[in-house]
Amino acid sequence: MTMHQICVRHNFESAHRLPHLNDKCKNLHGHSWWVEVTVSAPALGDDGTVVEFGIFKKALRAFVDEYLDHGAMLGDQDPLASVLADHGCKVYRFGASPPRPDRHDGERSRWQAERHATDLAYPTVEAVAVMLGRVARQALQGMLPCAAGAGLGHVKVTETHTNSAHFVPATSGLPPAREPAAAGTPAAGTLAAGTPAVAGTPAGTPATAGTPAAAGIPAAAGIPAQARQDIDPAAPLTRERSRM
Numbered sequence: 001m002t003m004h005q006i007c008v009r010h011n012f013e014s015a016h017r018l019p020h021l022n023d024k025c026k027n028l029h030g031h032s033w034w035v036e037v038t039v040s041a042p043a044l045g046d047d048g049t050v051v052e053f054g055i056f057k058k059a060l061r062a063f064v065d066e067y068l069d070h071g072a073m074l075g076d077q078d079p080l081a082s083v084l085a086d087h088g089c090k091v092y093r094f095g096a097s098p099p100r101p102d103r104h105d106g107e108r109s110r111w112q113a114e115r116h117a118t119d120l121a122y123p124t125v126e127a128v129a130v131m132l133g134r135v136a137r138q139a140l141q142g143m144l145p146c147a148a149g150a151g152l153g154h155v156k157v158t159e160t161h162t163n164s165a166h167f168v169p170a171t172s173g174l175p176p177a178r179e180p181a182a183a184g185t186p187a188a189g190t191l192a193a194g195t196p197a198v199a200g201t202p203a204g205t206p207a208t209a210g211t212p213a214a215a216g217i218p219a220a221a222g223i224p225a226q227a228r229q230d231i232d233p234a235a236p237l238t239r240e241r242s243r244m
């Protein structure tokens, strides 16, 4: 079987520390991280793509820029996590538990992003790759104009020139192929033949205005509402997703 693959990259500046590893890693230190995500599909969509670069990057970047860039990634048990958060610093916690229902909106909103890493105790490079794989996969599911059967290929996260981690999902990463569209009715997430892709308005999916502030997804300009919903960490993780 042939396979098409595309790759997008994004970078972010973030501190982390790994107090359970060696002496060097227990210091709060920063890296210029790179994340690279590939998306695979057995056949190209009607628009000749696996997934349109711009829309996919916007969805991925929205999460990274909002929750990780110029912040700190820490284990939930790390005492620095609450100290930094109490001082207004951006903190993304690995291994965090859901807040009690009576907690304030800010805490609930933070959790919506942190639930991608709830089963990952520490922000190792490997764990960051898993977490960003979940974000990327949710961005892909749903309406993005992508080829039938398109799914997450792999995620590479680089923290230094010498250190990186690859995450490859246990499954192929391909969600079930979408049903072929009835004539004249483009399937969700696919482009109708001959339908030009209008930026931010994928064919077959009405872009509902104004959405997911509640989902913790930044309402970045140009990201289709549905795409933002798709990276909504509040969406329940399926068994398959949680294996990623």
Ligand SMILES: Nc1nc2c(c(=O)[nH]1)N=C([C@H](O)[C@H](O)COP(=O)(O)OP(=O)(O)OP(=O)(O)O)CN2
Residues within 6 Å of the ligand: 018, 021, 024, 025, 123, 124, 125, 126, 159, 160, 162, 163
């Ligand atoms: N498997 C992993 N090992 C280590 C991780 C990790 O995330 N996964 N992280 C660290 C530290 O965070 C540290 O940033 C990197 O440590 P190290 O490579 O030892 O340090 P340098 O980048 O300074 O290495 P040099 O090549 O000597 O410059 C450690 N291990």
